[in-house]
Amino acid sequence: MHNCNDTDEQITECADCHEESNALNETLRITTRLIDAAAPPDSYWPGYHARLREKLTQTRGSHVVTKASANEPSWITRFFRASVPVPVPVGLALILVFALSLLFVSRAPEQTAPQLQVVHVPVEVPVVQEKIVTRVVYRERQTASRRSKQTITPSRNESTLARTHNPVSLIGFKPTDEIKLTVIKGGSPNEK
């Protein structure tokens, strides 16, 4: 089979395509002509239509039944339309019972709804109160403690001085004639 794009132009120009196209058209022509030839003979059709009519009649019967059932009222309508045959004495007795029950209900003492009474009850609520406590605290001063510390450990201080300062020699020392005295005020509060 020739493989070519089956555009009209190519079909007319290409000899192979033209031949292929003609072959396909011929195939189609023959096939469609012979499809009709598969139809049964004329003698077949009366029986066919008789069978079809029979089926239609059956379908119509079921169709009518379906339609009839479709026309039936719904169960709610049937419920409200329903009637039950009741003997007269029974009916009268039922009416009497109904009337008596209505009378009884109307004469029954009315139960009033309980009224609401407002009662004031004082309630003590514990409240947490804050209390401020002032306290005077005396404490020793730092300097006093330091001095006491120094007096407690003099040997230690001396050794420390000896370590930090060089040993002073008195070579070239001349004592002055005047005495210069410098008084340093301050110190501990008890000192006067």
Add this chain to the structure above:
Amino acid sequence: MTDSETDLIRRAQADDTDAFCLLAESYARRIYLLAFHYCHNAQDAEDLSQEAWLKAYQALGSFRSDSSFYTWLRRITINAFINHQRSNSFRRQGQTTVVELIDVDFEIAIESRSASPETLYNKVLFESVMNALAELTPSQRLMFLLRHYEGMSYEEIANAMNCSTGTVKKSVSRAIVKLRARLNADRDTADESLTRLAAEC
């Protein structure tokens, strides 16, 4: 749509079975042929075509004259075919019945020697076409028939069969190629048969 057809439709819509049967007589042959080529069996074709008619009868109330009656009927028929294929397989698959019938006819024709060579050639060709169609799948056959026998467009077929236009084109093309290959192969056999028949005459 003719006036008589419109009248028949109106009467059929009013549950007139006779009117519907008259309508059926007008189109029964076409519907039967579609069914026959679709299922490739005479008994199945009758059942299938009548099923389509029954469905048409039940759905006749929905026909609104927007399209022709046959277009509407064909749509129902195609749906019936597709549903039938889904629900159960056909009674006798393939070309067995058809080929046997044709073979018998051919033998009778040869024996009687009353048939003309052209008629015999047509019968052989018919057998070839039936065999070639039988090699296609039911969907391919239906698409081919709708396109080249019913003259529907690819879009119409795709719409009726719920598939894409491309699928329809591909199926129809494959069907034609298969038919052509089969007919070419069988044509030589037919020529030989005719030559034999001519020699015997």
